[in-house]
Amino acid sequence: MNIAETGTEKIEMGKLLYSINAADKVMRSVLGSTLFNLPKINSQPYLGAMVVYNSSPVQFSLIKAGSPAEKAGIKVGDELISINGKAIEKASEFAPEILKYWADDEVAFEWTNASGKMTKTFKLDRRGQSVSNHPADKFEGGKSARRDGFNAIFTHDAAIKTEDCGSPVFDWEGRFYGINIARFSRTTTVVIPKKTIVEFVTKHVK
Template sequence: MALGKIENKGTPGIPDVGMMKITDKGAYPFAEMGYSSSLVKNEPCISISYPESLNQTLPTLRLGSIAEVKNEYGFIRSTCKMEPGDSGGPLFDYYGRVIGLHSAIDVSEEMNFEIPVDLYRRYWTALNSERLYTAFPEKKDSVKTDPLSLLLQKESKQKALHPDFVVTGIKNSCFAIKSVIKGQNQKINACLLNIKTPSGAQKQFLLSKNTMVGEEVQCDINGTTVPVKLIAKDEENDLVLFALERQINGGIDLNIADTDTVKINMGKLLYSVDPAGKVIRSVLGSTQFNLPKINSQPYLGAMVVYNSSPVLFSLIKADSPAEKAGIKVGDELISINGKLIKKASEFAPEILKYWAGDEVTFEWTNASGKMNKTFKLDGRGQSVFNHPAEKFEGGKSERRDGFNAIFTHDAAIKANACGSPVFDWEGSFYGINIARFSRTTTIVVQKKTIIEFVLKTIQ
């Protein structure tokens, strides 16, 4: 049931506050309210959120700090990144108490604004009335002193609350790869892996993001450009494996016989490394899950008549791969890559087996007779929205879904800096940054999947 709401239309930048009441009887879990008045700048804070874009049943976890205890508009500003779908979610202090509610963001990933929990304490009585307030109510409740206030002040000065983790360095774990995609120069990162084959031989590979590697591939190794040789691709996991012409000192030792893979536990502290050796800290934000192919669906630009058998084309979009291939409305589809398509319900599932850039052969008939054409499917491209959540530096990865057995973390890895390795603070290899999914989320293909790919390749 909706209760009171404070919404000052004259000053829309001021936090808007509202309350609801659960009317069904029952024992519900709850979080303790903290005190926003006792916050300290740089104090660690934790966020859990249900971003609708990931469509998961469990929230993702993010770690940050208090950047401003109270800004000019009355908001807390934190570095726990937010995106659409998070609004109304909780911001916790490091004691697990709610200190604010997610409200708004700006373009910078450091600009995340929270409604202070003390506003609810101050106007608790007023908000229990079913009323819309156009200004802060005159009736105020007493906001007591936080019983942990002195402790928070003391702990904020202790190094234990701001630990300088000693990163277990792995020399030469990440390199930059250069290639050409559609006539444009492209850079992406890659992990250097040291593999012991079943025969006992030692081999060295570069592992990277397949859709960000094109032709004329070269690796930048300590300022020297070294050609590399393509070994294998894994389209399902967007992985590509290369061999180097010469051995390099360092790299990640990957035991392909290792069945004791790392555990994907939310809250685990992680770090990524770029080619310059820069460390990017993060927190493991999810359990393992599958991410369906939605944004990464291939684009044909054709539709078929519902329930038709034989299958007839009903719509061909201008300048689409289908139109360029010569397919027209009313034409009868026979097969895709040799697979007979006998009824309309078989058409979409068959197309979804492919990826953007895949080459397909269509066979169809029209008034002129039987036609046969091989062509490439396009990508669907990025949707453009005028929202701060879509304007973060580097943007989203073009291929960012259609993965199985992945996990997320909150590192701000740029789309063109994926391919870099992910470790925990003990130096255990966790996987490869495969895609920047959104403002808050980078996706990791985990170690187990990489081992399976490498093992299949060298066997």
């Protein structure tokens, strides 16, 4: 089957879908959303530093013990110059710049203190995940480590295990709808749609 055949399958809530895992087991589900963006929440990187509100130059106001910022040698009162070569001139630019990155990304910080200009390249950490005893958070296989920070995705209610993400999604007529990419909750699996896949393949595979 040519997945790039004309047209894009219509993302309609309530449509019956089917997923096939690595063991060839067919799982039925119901399409649960239209296309939407799922911003970074659990996938936000952890620096362990805060800056003084509205400061310019940007001054660090809090450095958490054991954080990447502390390990890099950044201290309260130090003034940030740049992140990966991008100048950070006011406090409002700090958080949006950090949120462009992911846990385990390497970042180069440049800052000043009483000793002069400092530079250090280090990795951002993962944020600690809250522990919940709610039944909705207790299910076989658990949630995917990365389950947000996606654009133009849809969801369905198949109980896809994390190790089965990457499996295809079809409708009852065999039309390809997308690929399962993350288990979000007990009742929700995230799918990257056919249109996005086709656009990526067309752009990057010659």
